[in-house]
Amino acid sequence: MTNFLSLADVNDLDALIQSGRDAKANPFADQHLGKNKTIGLLFFNSSLRTRLSTQKAAQNLGMQTMVMNVGQDSWGLEMEEGVLMNGDKAEHVREAAAVIGRYCDIIGIRAFAGLQDRVSDYQEQVMHQFAKYAGVPIVNLESATRHPLQSLADCITIEEAKLTARPKVVLTWLPHFKPLPQAVGNSFAEWMNARANAGKVDFVITNPEGYDLAPEFVGNARIIHNREEAFAGADFIYGKNWSSYEQYGKVLTMDPSWAVTMDDMQRTNNGKFMHCLPVRRNLKVSDAVLDSPQSLVIEQAANREWSAQAVLKEILKGM
Amino acid sequence: MTNFLSLADVNDLDALIQSGRDAKANPFADQHLGKNKTIGLLFFNSSLRTRLSTQKAAQNLGMQTMVMNVGQDSWGLEMEEGVLMNGDKAEHVREAAAVIGRYCDIIGIRAFAGLQDRVSDYQEQVMHQFAKYAGVPIVNLESATRHPLQSLADCITIEEAKLTARPKVVLTWLPHFKPLPQAVGNSFAEWMNARANAGKVDFVITNPEGYDLAPEFVGNARIIHNREEAFAGADFIYGKNWSSYEQYGKVLTMDPSWAVTMDDMQRTNNGKFMHCLPVRRNLKVSDAVLDSPQSLVIEQAANREWSAQAVLKEILKGM
């Protein structure tokens, strides 16, 4: 594995999931792999789970870690080519990426969607510019359109918790008053479609009209706008809010009936509830769901350490 | 030791003080204890000494450290139960604590008093919520009402510097124009009362009318509002400003005669001056006192490393 920007960088998903589960069982077995290796973690946006779990995974592998909040610890970065840099950005990604690539053996980057310009966001400029200029492997710590470390942790969590060979997995939109990126929803759909294609899950998406994800992420998934119908018989309910793709970055509704409650969960096949966190309690999901034995949200977040460790191990092995 | 939230978590104070002094004499003797263990340090407020000394102590013990400024590096955290989270806090402590507890073997937390609501501050919600939900030991890096790592460092400092078996220790209020928390004063009183009960010190508090600390912290200490009387014959003068407990969070006076000067020190038994730092020179204490051989403030701050190391060692030994 050279970069980990999306599912396309994964050769063998089953093996990667298993590698994460092996790391969970035996966290310190590969400490030799990271000896004298350093990962730089660059945050253009806030982070809790990703910040801590990726540091932890790297340290489990014997790596050194350096964490930097871009634009706060350092300078704002220009991503466009060929511009006259007379604005508020003091450094170009060409230099920043190349230089950080000389200090770090791997670079992890978090850079959310701006939600102003769909074309620009969906070009994934930050990830691609870093991948182009850094000269070392890049790990996506959530980009404008994807959050693959989360999706891998989700796959690990489903593998651990599933009670049938081919569980029904339902991605459901949740209400929120702020416009949030589509990255987690997109990425989960991308990875679940891969699992569905391999016969591992039955994957359904439910969301209000106007909230369909981008077609390239919906793929072969069934979109069911009637959420009661979608929830019926589900083994896993995966909740997430996202702003509209069609009317890009807009909040079209805050309909509270889309929040997940115990009544909803009772329509499932004694299903498990998943969410990538942070979650606003009682706005998106009720306390009762989150505090029930059906909730997997803590285990799912804990698995972020093991998804990161599986990815970093794969990259280190290739060095 | 499971948590270190206050003196109540200490089984044997004499042994803990001695453990700190042993760490000071031989900092790297216990590096095996922290192998493959990680401490997360969460700061809801600024820190210099606590930030650096606790990192250093953890590293001396062979631990990995991860530092996070909450609300700046990550999201604001909701502490109340059962609320509809439609405000500016994106994550609940139930999730945050439980998740961080999966990445870290120990969590240190700094969260100052808001000084708006006495009942709320004195409930120590942040510490108690983390202790309830993290599932791993919590270390108080200064909470709304206490700063026990400071108090332990203060005990170590007094043990090192005392010239008599039962020195007279005087906690004196100092003037300041900003409302500061009562945590350091409370905590020092709590620990000195324990030392007094064990016959180790004679403990006196002096402060202006209206500035008495909360009764549960004053305990059996004598409060002497006449500061000249209080200073007479003292072996240690411990200066600190705090806002009023009675008129909660208010600045009732800035009377500069409460600042400690060399004239004051001359009323003591060639006493030593202590302060937890940061200290505003010439507002709270004169340059002459801080720069005199009687000042212990640097040694006292240096001892923060050893108080942290004694506490972390005790927790690691119990794992």
Next chain:
Amino acid sequence: MTNFLSLADVNDLDALIQSGRDAKANPFADQHLGKNKTIGLLFFNSSLRTRLSTQKAAQNLGMQTMVMNVGQDSWGLEMEEGVLMNGDKAEHVREAAAVIGRYCDIIGIRAFAGLQDRVSDYQEQVMHQFAKYAGVPIVNLESATRHPLQSLADCITIEEAKLTARPKVVLTWLPHFKPLPQAVGNSFAEWMNARANAGKVDFVITNPEGYDLAPEFVGNARIIHNREEAFAGADFIYGKNWSSYEQYGKVLTMDPSWAVTMDDMQRTNNGKFMHCLPVRRNLKVSDAVLDSPQSLVIEQAANREWSAQAVLKEILKGM
């Protein structure tokens, strides 16, 4: 070496340059030197290269690192002596330096010029106060008037890339709309003058009228205000903007003809282009120059790791 504040702290510059080149060839050969040693890195200002390269160099040497953004992670620091501290600075450097010196074996400090008061800036108060009170070696991570780790990296870069025994090195002012410190220009001049005095380079400075550096930094260098004349036959063009020293901190011109283009480079002896970064593309230097094989800017930044490692090694050896 006790401190590394400026060139005056270097005993043998040739040996230090060679030590940096040795570290580059064999980064992990001296890991025993830093065992159980900790460097604290204090940033009063933003940093990317210095932050990462110094951490990396310290880790290469087996050291622990602790990074702190002063005034953001911790308190603002008062630098003046004898003042009544009733303003916005909560702690005095006397305490802060002495305390950090108890937690750290070496302290690195970045503190830029304020550009308001020339006398104050050129007194280098922050560096000198820390050096006076910390009790441990201080490393200059760019101060008001100097950036010696950059200058050492520049020397290494020139040694690596030079094609003649005594190359012509030209420091050229570049246009910028913001007032920037003189530190990099000063420091490069100081070090190049030393190299010139040792017969290693021919050193020339070119800048518009009104932009001459301080006389103590210009030293024996030739200032040529006609940039075409200065560039003629150059082996190295070192670009940098600085604000006026004479009309202190002012921007006197933004004349775009001082930006370096390929036309300029063609006047040189197939010269190399250097810049300490960050660089605003097309404002100070054209894309064509930065992306040409003549540009050394990435290698120069990469050499920051090795200059830091050479300096830290020298300090550690003296402990």
